[in-house]
Amino acid sequence: MLIFSLLIITGIYFLMTSSLIFVWLKAPISGFLDSEKVGESLKISVIIPVRNEADNILLLLQDLEKQTFSKEKFEVIVADDDSTDDTLKIIQSFQKNASINLIINQLEPKVNNTSPKKRAIDSSIQLASGDLITTTDGDCRVGTNWLETIATFQARTGAYLISCPVIFIQNKSGLRSFFDAIQIIEFASLVGSGACAMFIKKPNMCNGANLTYLKTAFYEVDGFKGNEDLASGDDEFLMHKIAKIHSEKVFFLKNKATIVQTHAHQSWQSFYNQRKRWASKWRHYNNWQTTALAVFVFFANLALPLSLIACFFTQIPNDFLNRLFFLKFSAEFIFLSLIVSFLDKKRLIWLIPFVQIIYPFYVVFFGLVAQNKTEYTWKGRKLK
Known part of the structure; x- marks a missing residue:
């Protein structure tokens, strides 16, 4: 037996x-730039929830300055969630000379906040003037064609939600590099399996570090309502709610131009905390x-x-x-x-x-x- x-x-x-x-193998590379489709694209509000990202946020803001997508077609909203380092000062200093429309959403301190990231995103969406919401994290790096490729793909497909790839940045040498490499391969399995599920219109996972959705779709499904007390799930639970109504409009964008890079965990403790947080989500799936x-x-x-x-x-x-x-x-x-x-x-x-x-x-x-x-x-x- x-x-x-x-x-x-x-x-x-x-x-x-x-x-x-x-x-x-069957899924084609998609999202090639098209000047006509870029012209038809919706305005994007890039939302970046941050807390204590003084070491990283400037690099991301500089990446956004270099976007090939028209600066009139997107805005950046940084939601600072009570940072105790110089994160806010760095953002404010950058804002003074920024060529992009940079909005600072300074969140009020909140006691017993069980889902700070959802709170940051939800309050930022209320400030957003864009029709498309794109979320990423303060420790991420993006390529110059990131927004333009997403915008072109959305204009071509009419997507309600677009998931894009995320990968870890690897240190150059030593045990640190080996630990990073293991995380890269492990994380790649999640990216690949999540992408394939979307290709067959059975979406099961995505990553909020590189996620785009229509603002109207967010409100249609009542945003994060129903799981607002869970620390995790600002990405997957929202995707499941949108897919339940519009499964044919949920896509994975298979294009290297949309890859977002983020830092691998620097300690076993931080790795443990994140994976435990992720693994705990399956008990709350409604699908x-x-x-x-x-x-x-x-x-x-x-x-x-x-x-x-x-x-x-x-x-x-x-x-x-x-x-x-x-x-x-x-x-x-x-x-x-x-x-x-x-x-x-x-x-x-x-x-x-x-x-x-x-x-x-x-x-x-x-x-x-x-x-x-x-x-x-x-x-x-x-x-x-």
């Missing part, structure tokens, strides 16, 4: 991963298919450590264990190689097998830890 169960679960996982390869997928992925990864234990106690033969490893890792390696290459991290492909070995233990660990409803620290605050 154990052998049969492990084989069925791993076999289904192999077929699912193989289908992702097909979907990714049974998304919940079922999250549960299946958990058990598909649990199958590997279980099979190792069973093999150690001679409950399953070695040759069967080898077959399970092949089913789990073969299609997965091809898929990850495609996504990592698209994200311009081809040099890290050799590390994929290492990540594949540790990933099942990581998934099981965070899947179990996330069920504990304890507080965790994020941006200097304790959140639930």
